[in-house]
Amino acid sequence: MNSTNEPRRSTSSAAIQASLKRRYARERRFQWYGRLAVLTGFVFLFILLADIVSKGYPAFTQQYIMVEVDFDKEQLGLAADATAEQIADADYLGLIKRSLREMFPEVTSRSEKKQLYRLVSMGAEYQLRDMVMDDPGLLGQTREIWLQAHSEAGSYLKGQVAADSDQADRKVKDQQVLWLDQLRAAGRTESRFNTTFFTAGDSREPEMAGIKVALYGSFFTLLVTFFIAFPIGVSAAVYLEEFAPRNRLTDLIEININNLAAVPSIVFGLLGLAVFINFFELPRSAPLVGGIVLSLMTLPTIIITSRAAIQSVSPSIREAALGVGASKLQTVFHHVLPVAMPGILTGSIIGMAQALGESAPLLMIGMVAFIMDAPTGITDPATVLPVQIYLWADSPERGFTEKTSAAIMVLMGFLIVMNALAIYLRKRFELK
Amino acid sequence: MDSPKALNSLSSAAGENVMDTGSTQETVASEAAPRIPLDIRDHGSVGDAYETIGTPLVENAKMSARKVNVYYGDKQAITDVSLDIGRNEVIAMIGPSGCGKSTFLRTLNRMNDIIPICRVEGEFSLDGEDIYGSGQDTVLLRARVGMVFQKPNPFPKSIYENVAYGPRIHGLAHNRAEMDEIVENSLRRASLFEEVKDSLDKPGTGLSGGQQQRLCIARAIAVSPEVILMDEPCSALDPIATARIEELIDELKENYTIAIVTHSMQQAARVSQRTAYFHLGKLIEVGETKQIFTMPRHELTENYITGRFG
Numbered sequence: 001m002n003s004t005n006e007p008r009r010s011t012s013s014a015a016i017q018a019s020l021k022r023r024y025a026r027e028r029r030f031q032w033y034g035r036l037a038v039l040t041g042f043v044f045l046f047i048l049l050a051d052i053v054s055k056g057y058p059a060f061t062q063q064y065i066m067v068e069v070d071f072d073k074e075q076l077g078l079a080a081d082a083t084a085e086q087i088a089d090a091d092y093l094g095l096i097k098r099s100l101r102e103m104f105p106e107v108t109s110r111s112e113k114k115q116l117y118r119l120v121s122m123g124a125e126y127q128l129r130d131m132v133m134d135d136p137g138l139l140g141q142t143r144e145i146w147l148q149a150h151s152e153a154g155s156y157l158k159g160q161v162a163a164d165s166d167q168a169d170r171k172v173k174d175q176q177v178l179w180l181d182q183l184r185a186a187g188r189t190e191s192r193f194n195t196t197f198f199t200a201g202d203s204r205e206p207e208m209a210g211i212k213v214a215l216y217g218s219f220f221t222l223l224v225t226f227f228i229a230f231p232i233g234v235s236a237a238v239y240l241e242e243f244a245p246r247n248r249l250t251d252l253i254e255i256n257i258n259n260l261a262a263v264p265s266i267v268f269g270l271l272g273l274a275v276f277i278n279f280f281e282l283p284r285s286a287p288l289v290g291g292i293v294l295s296l297m298t299l300p301t302i303i304i305t306s307r308a309a310i311q312s313v314s315p316s317i318r319e320a321a322l323g324v325g326a327s328k329l330q331t332v333f334h335h336v337l338p339v340a341m342p343g344i345l346t347g348s349i350i351g352m353a354q355a356l357g358e359s360a361p362l363l364m365i366g367m368v369a370f371i372m373d374a375p376t377g378i379t380d381p382a383t384v385l386p387v388q389i390y391l392w393a394d395s396p397e398r399g400f401t402e403k404t405s406a407a408i409m410v411l412m413g414f415l416i417v418m419n420a421l422a423i424y425l426r427k428r429f430e431l432k
Numbered sequence: 433m434d435s436p437k438a439l440n441s442l443s444s445a446a447g448e449n450v451m452d453t454g455s456t457q458e459t460v461a462s463e464a465a466p467r468i469p470l471d472i473r474d475h476g477s478v479g480d481a482y483e484t485i486g487t488p489l490v491e492n493a494k495m496s497a498r499k500v501n502v503y504y505g506d507k508q509a510i511t512d513v514s515l516d517i518g519r520n521e522v523i524a525m526i527g528p529s530g531c532g533k534s535t536f537l538r539t540l541n542r543m544n545d546i547i548p549i550c551r552v553e554g555e556f557s558l559d560g561e562d563i564y565g566s567g568q569d570t571v572l573l574r575a576r577v578g579m580v581f582q583k584p585n586p587f588p589k590s591i592y593e594n595v596a597y598g599p600r601i602h603g604l605a606h607n608r609a610e611m612d613e614i615v616e617n618s619l620r621r622a623s624l625f626e627e628v629k630d631s632l633d634k635p636g637t638g639l640s641g642g643q644q645q646r647l648c649i650a651r652a653i654a655v656s657p658e659v660i661l662m663d664e665p666c667s668a669l670d671p672i673a674t675a676r677i678e679e680l681i682d683e684l685k686e687n688y689t690i691a692i693v694t695h696s697m698q699q700a701a702r703v704s705q706r707t708a709y710f711h712l713g714k715l716i717e718v719g720e721t722k723q724i725f726t727m728p729r730h731e732l733t734e735n736y737i738t739g740r741f742g
Contacts, residue, residue: 314585319585320587326598
């Protein structure tokens, strides 16, 4: 037998040998395509991140200018027995203007004065007001106070504007540059961590604008989304997978759930507007409605991934549980769901991440409003991070460019925290 | 299907190949070629209306099945099978793959209920009670008729939890001490306790295949069933683990009634008192194990135990 097979084997092995080289070359080529693809992806990701971070990180610092303020009662128009209301209504702007004029006595013309006043933030007067409200004893005293710089002056101090560029191309005028250089030389400017960004709501002035409302809004919205979409999605998946009879009706439901996952998100926004706001008269701009709308959008994703996770649980586990006399419900809740939980959580986190990044449906239900006070509950008006980013990206002021990128960084930080939580939960459910 | 090579080599010492089944395969084979195996689809002399040879019925049976027909959709998997399982006996069910022996086993504790397209006809009783009757609860039935599966399938939980799960859901233990006792006793009876007593909180899936299967047996006996059904319990195990399980079956028959499906004829011969031979959904022959393996009365049984089917 061997002798008759011998020559054939050698010719076939020669043929295999010849083809081997080609086959290995093909494999190597394919590996290189893969590496190239990964590299390309990485490069784009790096460009994106580098761009956002480089644009956004200055937003985390804030510039201050030290101004000597004389809390002159006469200037403020306050009597010795002024009430709190009178103190609140006093003219602190005039106080600041006078202090600035005193620092630069050479400024006389109207237009120059106007430029001078633009060195400090519009919010500085409220800063002073709050100080006096806290401590009325300040009245009549003179204090050196760090006032927030105007965003344009700030951007010069941060080095974002070159002093030798054409004056027409920048908001900070030559005269202002001169003053700022003088202040810097005198040690009267300072850069601090921007707490305002995290403690304030939206504002027309970039240096006073913060992310707090959007952050709270996103948090409350996702809370509502999770507590609606997760239980309903998982229950629906369990019922469809484990209990529902297989018939035309359940087939139809399955097809429709799959189709629902592909519906453009703005359609859900229209639905939310028509049903929840116009019909049920739920509050406009509230995280409650936003959460409901986003949970509708997320539900198909959660149902589909949960079903897949439940399906992939080995039938032998079910048999084992039924075999010792567990009821169907016990089998599902004691054995199938714990095993499927990591998959369900992965699906849910994908859905939640989608919801976190969604802006279009929220525009429809009014979460695009200009809101300064942080929401304290799910029914208070709020906005969300992506909408805030959209709003800032749309603003003409230069100061908002860095805010936009900084808000994106906050959004990504939010996402990372959320994913980390999901991974932690998943690891806890995964058994060796 | 069984591996034809294995069966051929098993039967190569069986001597003369006499093709006496009336099959059309009786061809002129070259002298060097090995014997041509019989076609498994050959029914031989078994028609649709057939009678089981031997003694399918016993007196004072623990479980009995009468005129059982099982269908998967349009396909009939079991045809007109009547069989008794005696008290405290080990009955082995053998036969080629797809012959319906596992299906029959699973009808005994209604495991087939979970397959939507499966339809079961016939009369079943456990101690005279109708298993498929409207008053019968599958949860209670499965607690009384436990099952060990082909592939070891411990829960992905600790060894302790694996055993304690059944008693817990049935409320068999009233406190932690009672539960500990049930778990220890079950593991001891499954001769696993000595090996795992220090690692009861380790996951059951981390044990070896043989240990896992003994864990599954411990899990099954923890709820004190009356009958234990075993569906090829050793098919995934090596000979040493298999020997331990067989020893265990031998000990368990003191207290339990056991029905075991197996592909290993040696195993059937070693552990069982009675053997039932299934062929393509029909119960061909039932008898004392010794008699089945030494003097089979039906030619299909003989062909099977001599390894003539390929």
